[in-house]
Structures are given as structure tokens and as C-alpha cells.
Amino acid sequence: MSFTLWLHPYAGYGQKASTAAxxxxxxxxxxxLDHADAELMAEFGRLSPFGKMPVLVDAEGRTVFExxxxxxxxxxHAGGGRLIPADPDAALETRLIDRIVDTYVGGPMNRIVFNRLGRAGTPNPVAMEQDEAELARAWDWLENRLSDGRTWGAGETFTLADCAAAPLTTYARRLVPFGDRxxxxxxxxxxxxxPSFQRAxxxxxxxxxxxxxxxxxD
Incomplete structure (x- = not known):
């Protein structure tokens, strides 16, 4: 198995993919990815229909995104059953935690960052407060979900859920601290x-x- 990952190493969703690899x-x-390289970014645009990273390109030139x-x-392609458990219930929990982290941690985190950087126009403090509240709700939900004593995000093995959470929680807690959780x-x-996240x-x-x-x- 050989493939190329198109991403920026600092991006949370890019780190999710590289941590998994x-x-x-x-x-x-x-x-x-380098926005100063017009030719490179044009090629990325052909690979990524919505302009989002990461994009995986396999040895035959086929693309996978999201x-x-x-x-x-x-x-x-690595044999299966490691990052997505073979057990259906465990796989469902893994995907649930992954979606919660992507949507309710990564989503508001990115919107706050875009606001602070002015990429959405004049920063909107009301919108940022709403996104900070959504992040706090995500922290509460995750704290409660972890109350069964699990070691990792979805159980006792490191999965897709942890690949998502490692970068996104690391960056998002800089915006809304974990507090007493x-x-x-x-x-x-x-x-x-x-170690895999350390390499990312x-x-x-x-x-x-x-x-x-x-x-x-905190």
C-alpha cells in the first residue's frame, strides 16, 4: 500500500489523517500545501472538489477526501479492525465520538479562528461567544461519555475517535479551557x-x- 496525503501539517484535520497513518x-x-504555490494549489483544487484537506491519493491516482x-x-488497506473496530457496536461508538469531535469541537474551533483572523470579515463577538458555548457543551458531553472509565475515546483501544480528538482537542482547549473536567x-x-500524535x-x-x-x- 502506498499513498500520498495532501495536507498542511499544522491543520487539525490534516493531523488527524497523519496521526492515523x-x-x-x-x-x-x-x-x-502551500498557498504561495499557485501551480500546487491548482493541482490540489483538481483533487479536492470542495477545497478541503486532507486528500489521499492512492498508487493508481484515485482520490479519497473527508x-x-x-x-x-x-x-x-492496512488490514482492517484497528482504527475502526470489527465489532459493530464498538465501530458505532468510534464513529459517534469521531463525529462529535469533528462537528462540535472542530467546527466551532475553526469558526472562532476564522473570526479572530478576520477571514470572515469583521470579527463577530456574538458569533464567537456562541461557538465558545458550543465548545463548552462538547467538553461537557465528552466528560460525561468518559465516565464509564474507558481509556480511549471509544473504549480500550486507540481508534479513529482518538485520531480526531488528539489534534482538535489540543487546539480547541486554547480557545475554551477544559476547566474542571x-x-x-x-x-x-x-x-x-x-507516539503517533507526537510524530504529527x-x-x-x-x-x-x-x-x-x-x-x-488550565
């Missing part, structure tokens, strides 16, 4: 110590700190 131990080519589907593709805090500590962070390190918020202090 490192977790599976599958070699891949990293194609770093981060969760990219991770499922990698898991299946000990189970969420402990899960995040395990995520940040995972190492890929991002040369690009500095692109997050328009200070490092988490």
Missing part, C-alpha cells in the same frame, strides 16, 4: 503522549505557532 505504521508521502473517510481507507483532561494527556506534531513544528490563541494554561 503513523498509528498504522503505513509509509506515505506527505504533500504539504478526514474520517481517509482514515477508514487507511485502516481497511478531570476525565477529559486525563484522556487528553494520554492523547498527547501517543513534529511535522507541524517547523511552521511555528499558527493558532491565534495562547497555549492552554
Amino acid at each position: 503513523y498509528e498504522l505504521g503505513t509509509p506515505f508521502t506527505l504533500q504539504v 478526514s474520517s473517510i481517509v482514515v477508514e481507507w487507511m485502516d481497511r 478531570p476525565r477529559l483532561r486525563a484522556w487528553h494527556a494520554r492523547l498527547t503522549a501517543r 506534531l513534529a511535522d507541524a513544528a517547523p511552521y511555528g505557532n499558527l493558532m491565534p490563541a495562547p497555549p492552554a494554561a
Whole structure:
């Protein structure tokens, strides 16, 4: 199995895909997106119909996009059953946590960042407050979901859910702190110590700190 991942190493959804690849131990080519390179971005536009990353291109030139589907593709081609559990109930829980993290952590996080950077026009404080409240609700939901004593996001094994949560919770907590949520805090500590995520962070390190918020202090 060989493939290329088109992404920016600092992007949360890109790190989700690269964490999965490192977790599976599958070699891949990293194609770093660079908006200053018009030719490269034009090629990316042909590969990604909605202009979103990551995009996976396999050895035959076929493309897979949307981060969760990219991770499922990698898991299946690596033998299956590792990042998407074989058990149907465990697989459903994995996909649920993945969708909650992508939608209610990654979604408001990105909107707040775009607002702070002025990419959506003049920053809208009301919209940012609403997104901060949505992030807090996500933290509450995850804290409650973790109350059964599970080690990882969806159970006792590292899955797609953790690939999503490692980068997105790391960046989002800089906008809305975890606060008094000990189970969420402990899960995040395990995520940040995972070697696969450490490798994804190492890929991002040369690009500095692109997050328009200070490092988490809670």
C-alpha cells in the first residue's frame, strides 16, 4: 500500500489523517500545501472538489477526501479492525465520538479562528461567544461519555475517535479551557503522549505557532 496525503501539517484535520497513518505504521508521502504555490494549489483544487484537506491519493491516482473517510481507507488497506473496530457496536461508538469531535469541537474551533483572523470579515463577538458555548457543551458531553472509565475515546483501544480528538482537542482547549473536567483532561494527556500524535506534531513544528490563541494554561 502506498499513498500520498495532501495536507498542511499544522491543520487539525490534516493531523488527524497523519496521526492515523503513523498509528498504522503505513509509509506515505506527505504533500504539504502551500498557498504561495499557485501551480500546487491548482493541482490540489483538481483533487479536492470542495477545497478541503486532507486528500489521499492512492498508487493508481484515485482520490479519497473527508478526514474520517481517509482514515477508514487507511485502516481497511492496512488490514482492517484497528482504527475502526470489527465489532459493530464498538465501530458505532468510534464513529459517534469521531463525529462529535469533528462537528462540535472542530467546527466551532475553526469558526472562532476564522473570526479572530478576520477571514470572515469583521470579527463577530456574538458569533464567537456562541461557538465558545458550543465548545463548552462538547467538553461537557465528552466528560460525561468518559465516565464509564474507558481509556480511549471509544473504549480500550486507540481508534479513529482518538485520531480526531488528539489534534482538535489540543487546539480547541486554547480557545475554551477544559476547566474542571478531570476525565477529559486525563484522556487528553494520554492523547498527547501517543507516539503517533507526537510524530504529527513534529511535522507541524517547523511552521511555528499558527493558532491565534495562547497555549492552554488550565
